[in-house]
Amino acid sequence: xxxxxxxxxxxxxxxxxxxxxxxxxxxxxxxxxxxxxxxxxxxxxxxxxxxxxxxxxxxxxxxxxxxxxx
Numbered sequence: 001x002x003x004x005x006x007x008x009x010x011x012x013x014x015x016x017x018x019x020x021x022x023x024x025x026x027x028x029x030x031x032x033x034x035x036x037x038x039x040x041x042x043x044x045x046x047x048x049x050x051x052x053x054x055x056x057x058x059x060x061x062x063x064x065x066x067x068x069x070x
Contacts, residue, residue: 009041013033
């Protein structure tokens with residue numbers, strides 16, 4: 001599962017009140033969103049999440065931004 005696929009899967013599980021626009025096909029896909037998951041998803045999402053946290057902790061903020069995480 002590539003990083004772009006993770007964004008697509010992630011967007012299927014956004015709460016309905018946060019969806020701005022969806023077609024009838026989009027709603028059908030959201031209704032069947034569980035079918036897109038498999039046992040390997042957990043490990044891939046976990047790895048992705050850890051890499052994002054690592055990036056936040058090691059990257060030097062640019063410009064006037066301040067790091068607000070610990």
